[in-house]
Amino acid sequence: MILLNLYLSFAKVGLFTFGGGYAMLPLIESEIIHGRGWLTVREFTDIVAIAEVTPGPIAVNSATFVGYRLAGVLGGIVATLGVVTPSVVIILALAMLAKRFENSTQLALVKSGMRPAVVGLIAAAALSVARVALVDLKSIIMAAVAALLVFKVKLDPILVLAISGLLGAIIFS
Amino acid sequence: MDSKSATDSKSNEDRRQEMKAPPRASAAALFWTFFRIGAFTIGGGYVMVPLIQRDIVERRGWVEKDSFVDVLAIAQTAPGPIAVNTAVYVGYMLRGIWGALSCLAGCILPSIIIILVVAALFDQISSSTYVQAAFAGIRPAVVVLILSAAIKIGRPVVRSRTELALAVAAMVLVAFVRVSPALVVTAAAVYGLSSRSIAGNGGTDA
Numbered sequence: 001m002i003l004l005n006l007y008l009s010f011a012k013v014g015l016f017t018f019g020g021g022y023a024m025l026p027l028i029e030s031e032i033i034h035g036r037g038w039l040t041v042r043e044f045t046d047i048v049a050i051a052e053v054t055p056g057p058i059a060v061n062s063a064t065f066v067g068y069r070l071a072g073v074l075g076g077i078v079a080t081l082g083v084v085t086p087s088v089v090i091i092l093a094l095a096m097l098a099k100r101f102e103n104s105t106q107l108a109l110v111k112s113g114m115r116p117a118v119v120g121l122i123a124a125a126a127l128s129v130a131r132v133a134l135v136d137l138k139s140i141i142m143a144a145v146a147a148l149l150v151f152k153v154k155l156d157p158i159l160v161l162a163i164s165g166l167l168g169a170i171i172f173s
Numbered sequence: 174m175d176s177k178s179a180t181d182s183k184s185n186e187d188r189r190q191e192m193k194a195p196p197r198a199s200a201a202a203l204f205w206t207f208f209r210i211g212a213f214t215i216g217g218g219y220v221m222v223p224l225i226q227r228d229i230v231e232r233r234g235w236v237e238k239d240s241f242v243d244v245l246a247i248a249q250t251a252p253g254p255i256a257v258n259t260a261v262y263v264g265y266m267l268r269g270i271w272g273a274l275s276c277l278a279g280c281i282l283p284s285i286i287i288i289l290v291v292a293a294l295f296d297q298i299s300s301s302t303y304v305q306a307a308f309a310g311i312r313p314a315v316v317v318l319i320l321s322a323a324i325k326i327g328r329p330v331v332r333s334r335t336e337l338a339l340a341v342a343a344m345v346l347v348a349f350v351r352v353s354p355a356l357v358v359t360a361a362a363v364y365g366l367s368s369r370s371i372a373g374n375g376g377t378d379a
Contacts, residue, residue, distance in 0.1 A: 092270065110366050
């Protein structure tokens with residue numbers, strides 16, 4: 001029963017999250033902590049901290065962690081499947097629609113407005129990460145090093161992340 | 174699907190010359206590509222944008238630049254994690270439903286594995302100064318990577334003053350006014366539909 005409830009609760013969280021993982025956190029809070037009483041606020045804070053420093057979408061990480069805490073490995077998997085189910089269904093429906101209207105002029109007009117906005121949204125994401133990432137001289141120098149690796153050396157982004165992590169472990173510890 | 178199987182018998186060169194037929198991606202290749210990307214999506218779903226751009230658009234040529242922008246538009250408008258939405262959409266474009274599920278599995282499996290390990294060793298990991306220091310080092314790089322994705326994606330898309338104004342307006346609304354990205358994309362879509370001027374040089378790929 002707990003598995004079914006986990007699945008349904010996280011499906012609800014997935015369905016009502018717009019705008020990426022962080023938008024999901026208040027929903028998880030109201031659904032899982034206040035709604036179901038499955039976690040304390042303290043535990044939730046720890047989970048968010050862990051989700052932030054581990055690879056993967058924060059929403060997925062939080063779901064796996066909460067599910068694991070409540071019902072072990074199976075719980076982790078079920079909660080994760082719950083949180084991605086609405087995405088999969090909705091995206092597949094939209095992708096099929098987009099394919100059907102591939103050649104419509106209306107869709108071309110819609111795209112012409114959306115495309116520049118998407119560029120703005122990505123820039124906004126960079127800004128919001130910058131707010132928490134660039135906090136002192138050291139971190140600004142780290143950003144400059146990363147910029148050199150990305151724009152001049154044209155290194156693979158994954159290598160840039162790995163090198164930055166290594167440098168960070170040396171410099172910030 | 175028909176156009177793809179028809180091009181299978183041709184040489185690679187012929188295939189590349191056909192704009193509508195991207196290189197064929199196997200479900201296994203999709204899975205491993207997104208597994209790699211998922212394992213390095215650190216610090217939120219947007220980190221995935223430069224990673225996907227590099228692997229799927231530039232290196233493999235599976236998705237064209239223009240289509241990638243459209244994928245991102247839908248990924249940000251639909252509910253759910255952006256990384257998951259992007260993976261499912263790219264997978265569907267390349268190999269239908271099975272492609273979507275392969276990408277989804279690849280994208281979330283690293284998270285699941287890592288979180289399950291972390292959950293078991295929670296206290297040791299969260300209090301390790303090295304782990305925290307490494308992430309303090311990664312975050313500035315994330316800013317640069319996302320910015321570089323914005324520039325790369327923006328170059329072919331933002332060419333007129335109207336387009337630049339739209340991009341800046343979207344950035345300001347989301348970053349400073351805290352309007353939901355889904356609302357901004359929807360509003361931009363409505364604007365595009367109502368004004369034919371930006372489509373004159375912009376949305377001519379249909």
